[in-house]
Each structure stands twice: as structure tokens, then as C-alpha cells.
Amino acid sequence: MGTDQVNALQAIGVPVQTINSSTPLAERRLIMTDMLSGHPRTRLLYVTPELCQTDSFRRNLSIVHRQGQLTRIAIDEAHCISEWGHDFRPAYQELSWFRKNLDDPPVAITALTATATPRVRSDIITILGLNFAKLKLFNTPSARPNIHYEVRYLPNYDEDDDISPEDVRVQDLLAWLKAIKSRQEARIGAHAAAQRPPMSGIIYVGLRATSEDLASRLDSDETISAVAYHAGLNPQDRTRIQAMWTSAQPYQQGSNGKPPPTFSIIVATNAFGMGIDNSQVRFVVHWTPPRSFEGFVQESGRAGRDGKAAASLVYYNTQERDRIADRLGRDAENVRNRGGPKAFVAGLLKNQMARRESYQKVVRYCETVTKCRHALIKDLFGDYELEEMGSQQPQSAYGVVKPDPLNPSASPCDYACDFCKEGPSGLAKRRGRMDAADALYGFMMEQMNYEYS
Ligand SMILES: [Zn+2]
DSSP: OHHHHHHHHHHTTOOEEEEOTTSOHHHHHHHHHHHTTSSOSOOEEEEOHHHHTSHHHHHHHHHHHHTTOOOEEEETTGGGGSTTSTTOOHHHHTTHHHHHHSBTTBOEEEEOOSOOOHHHHHHHHHHHTOOGGGOOOBOOOSSOTTEEEEEEEOOOOOTTOSSOHHHHHHHHHHHHHHHHHHHHHHHHOHHHHHHSOOEEEEEEOSOHHHHHHHHHHHHTSTTEEEEEEOTTSOHHHHHHHHHHHHSSSTTSSOGGGOOOOSEEEEEEOTTSOTTOOOTTEEEEEESSOOSOHHHHHHHHTTSOTTSSOEEEEEEEOHHHHHHHHHHHHHHHHHHHHSOSOHHHHHHHHHHHHHHHHHHHHHHHHHHOOSSOHHHHHHHHHTHHHHHHTTOBOOOOTTOOOOOOTTOTTSOTTSSOBHHHHHHHHHHHHHHTTSSSHHHHHHHHHHHHHHHHO
């Protein structure tokens, strides 16, 4: 993750170094010698929270601080510090050492995260020992005005069905893409549309195998270039795909003798994320319900960073919903059965509970058919509370949709969601394609409460 950022910064001439588990000892020594020289050439050093736990690194950092060479500590993915965060890592909590020990003069601390709910934000502030009076808080809204949010409800799979659930989704997605292509051609003409660079999209899947299978299926379509991306790729493939993806016009020639594609799609597990910049992603699809609401907000938010219209789709049915709920239940069971210090296990269990709560929000997001999705995301994420805590909204790059004073009943999102487009009855009818949704939903919630009581 950090490696992508380090490479990108080095490429534009920023004197940046990194020490991580794969840094050779000799290189480590060179970097530390430079850091301790009193006038280091390195201006930015990337390290892991695990390294910050070691006595030798802490000792060295204190020396750099005493030499007046440490101006700021930035903690990326700061939500990992909180047991209520969806990616809790115990080593992050030890970062409280910075505030306690680098206090004369106090070193500036910046904490960054794309997924801090109000509870997680409070935890970050408390655990790092940040001074509320001196603190500056910034946040951008969780739901973005230029993204059209939509849930695609799927029928549950029955063994008698002659079409697999995967096929249903593939057909639905192809139809959706085809409609986009037709609309574009109607708007600007077929010839002009063919000259355009392909539209980029990301499909998030749960498993590596799914990402491989789906990518090759989609790639066989004439209008689509698709590649799989997951943590199991070798570094060369990873680099190649990243380079292709971040360049402005991927696949100009079309691969395998195909004509230039209309769509360039990455089918990714959630290993695909930070440090890979493409501001022109037009759609993000969740092939199955996301496992956490924060993850959903972050991943769907990779669409439309250029401020232009983009879309977020989630494929959903009650079978997939319950399958993920079961897996989260098993994870919690595994944590309970593992050994270790009581407080440590208690922390992990709290985190499992937070994961379940976060997943319940995903379920609420997907099953609610009575509210604008933009409003729903902001409610579930706690945007209002975050504003209450005091935040300066940076001038948004994504534009703001203002309510129309002459028409107060107009859509809160300017018709950028399925609820506002289809209305409650249209949406409820679509959701009705799933079987007995409410009964199962109630069952699952009961089961969750039982497991944590
Ligand atoms: Zn809406």
C-alpha cells in the first residue's frame, strides 16, 4: 500500500524513504544514519505502526526530535486505531506513544482516514491524546452529490433454476453497460463515441477466484476490457495493471485484436485501493453486499473523483446477505476461542461487534426503500454528528447540490439515486424480487443480538 505512494513520490523527486518488513538491513541502516545526521536528506519517512512499537525506533525518533528535525507525524488509515474501526489493528493503539513522549516541544500530529464514523473519530482523538482545543477537524461528506447510488435486487437462487446466480448478475451488468453505451451514442453519435477513451469501472468481489473468473468472462465481451486484480498477483502484474489503470487512456489499441473497448474494468478484491489514482472512474460495482459500511463508502467513493457523473451499484439478495452474516458470526466465534491476554481478546471481540454493527448498516442501506440513498448514507455514516463535533468542510471538489427553495419537495439528491428516480413504490416492487426479505432480516438481527448478549 505505502509502496505505491512512495514510488509515486520518488518519481516526482520528493526525498522520501520507507522502512518496512521487506527493507534489507543495509538499506535500513543507511536510512537511519541519514535520519540521525542532524540534517537528514530524507524529508518524509514511511514506517509501519509495528516498527513504531520497537524500542530502537522510538529511541532514534526521540533523537531526531531533539535535533529539531521532526516537524510532523502523519498517521494514515487512522481508523485502524479504534476497536470500533472496521480494520482495527492493535499496533495502531501504541501510537499514543508519540503524544506522550515527543512533547517538548509537542510535535504536530495529523490523523487521516476516509472512514471515520463519529465514534471512531472520538476514539482517534482520545487514544492519540490530541488536544481538542487546538484540534482542526476536516471532513468531506460521505455521500457524494455526483454519484448515482443504486441497489440491484436479485432473486434468491433456487436449485431448480437453470441459470446460476453468477449468470444473472453478469446478464444484468451487461444490460446496464449496454444501456450506457446506447445513451452515449444517442447523445454524441456513434462515431464520436468510438473515439472516446474507454469508461473506467471497478467491480469489487469477495474472492480472488471470482475476480479471475469474472474478469475473463467480461473480457470476452466485445465492448469490454477486463482484468483481475488481487493480493495474489505477482509484483510485475500488479505494476503493469496499476500503470495501465492510472494512465489517462488505457487500452487504446484494444487487447487481443479486439476493437477499442467502450469499458475498461478492473475486477478487484479489496486489495485494490490506496495509492492507485484514477479520478475518472465512472462506476463502482459491489458484486455482493460489502462486508462493512465504511468499506462501502470508501470503495464507492472511488467513482467520480473528477466531479463528473458516476454510479455506485450494489448487487443484493437475502441469500448473499445471510451468507456474509454467517461468516461474520464465525469470525467472532474464532476470536472468542483463541487464547491470549483477556484484555487483548476483549478488544478483538469489541472489534468483531463493531464489524457486525457496520454490516447491519450495509443491510439497512440495501433494504431501505423509503428514503433517498444520499440521505441514508449520511445518516448511517453520521455526517451530521461529525459536523456537530466541529469540522471545516474544505471547498468540495465534487460540487454541492443545493435544495431548490421554490420546490422544497424536490429530490434531496437531484434524482441521483434509485429511490428519488423510481419512487418508494417502484423501488419496493424491485426489492420484492427477493423472497421473504423482511422475515429473514428480522431473523438475522435477532441472531446477531443473541450472539453478543
Ligand atoms: Zn436521492
